[in-house]
Ligand SMILES: Nc1ncnc2c1ncn2[C@@H]1O[C@H](COP(=O)(O)OP(=O)(O)OP(=O)(O)O)[C@@H](O)[C@H]1O
């Protein structure tokens with residue numbers, strides 16, 4: 328069918344033509360926003376799930392819901408080894424701008440605090456490396472500017488202790504929102520990549536703000552071990568965050584994700600085509616989009632048939648091998664690849680669930696300790712995760728199968 332009208336959208340963070348199976352989460356989030364705006368206590372929300380299940384897309388949809396209610400919102404993506412300060416300051420800059428219409432003077436003052444918070448970061452390396460320089464190290468200050476055109480506040484959010492600074496900063500930003508009868512939502516994607524100190528400070532700040540009844544919401548998204556990261560940081564994190572598991576789509580929703588965009592274009596699928604598509608995708612949203620896209624281009628006419636799916640499958644798999652699997656595999660070192668191949672081999676019998684780290688070592692004929700660096704690096708790269716001690720699984724659905732098919736490449 329006409330490729331120009333192909334509605335499907337495979338790709339990281341690509342908004343799907345139909346956001347299937349997430350109505351419950353969206354409704355629950357509206358209640359959270361409404362409660363917070365009325366000064367009621369609410370937990371922040373953390374989305375967790377495997378790669379490609381639609382966390383980033385759902386995070387974006389939740390942010391849009393907050394924007395529709397006039398909240399100030401900002402988004403950042405955590406990266407390993409990158410401190411929270413600058414990206415958070417940029418996100419809050421955006422959030423404050425969204426709120427500033429109602430109260431420009433207070434907003435300007437709060438922006439000064441955001442700037443002070445951001446600039447404090449740039450002086451840290453200088454202070455840390457030379458030991459002798461003062462924390463305002465002017466040379467570092469000149470090099471980077473956060474693009475906020477008000478003077479930085481002095482004596483607020485600039486102590487250098489990220490926890491103290493975060494509490495002060497968020498109190499002021501949320502205070503601005505509260506006085507406008509609104510709230511602040513900070514969206515943090517790949518939240519498992521925040522540094523330990525930043526996670527701990529963020530939890531402490533959320534705790535403090537919720538006790539003050541201020542309307543601030545953190546909306547996080549990350550891999551399945553994110554709750555463990557948060558609770559290792561602060562034991563009370565379970566009371567701060569409501570964890571929402573984002574999963575593959577059930578059959579009905581996977582069908583909806585395929586059919587409803589097609590119907591918009593006056594096309595449809597036969598029941599057998601939908602059977603074949605679900606068998607191939609297991610309802611994983613990324614795969615649904617990739618197969619939808621490939622099959623649309625291959626099908627001569629509507630309705631799409633099971634035969635079309637069979638013809639399109641190699642192309643869909645080839646696209647996934649490059650865009651979804653290959654890009655991740657390439658980030659691994661030879662030792663890490665060897666480790667993952669062993670996981671894939673063991674997974675073949677285990678239905679590609681978690682495998683024992685001891686079994687991986689046995690299969691490779693190595694001492695378990697000698698494999699720890701490879702395993703830790705894979706954890707840090709977000710390619711594997713550990714649901715329980717001594718067991719390990721891929722964060723990427725169907726990754727074991729991909730590795731077995733591409734063995735030796
Ligand atoms: N509810 C949904 N219905 C249909 N398609 C969806 C849905 N959610 C996500 N998708 C599609 O799935 C793909 C992956 O989405 P997204 O990037 O949000 O996943 P993710 O969980 O953030 O993945 P990663 O962990 O790799 O960041 C995109 O192509 C998106 O369009």
Ligand SMILES: [Mg+2]
Nearest residue numbers: 340382383516
């Ligand atoms: Mg994502």
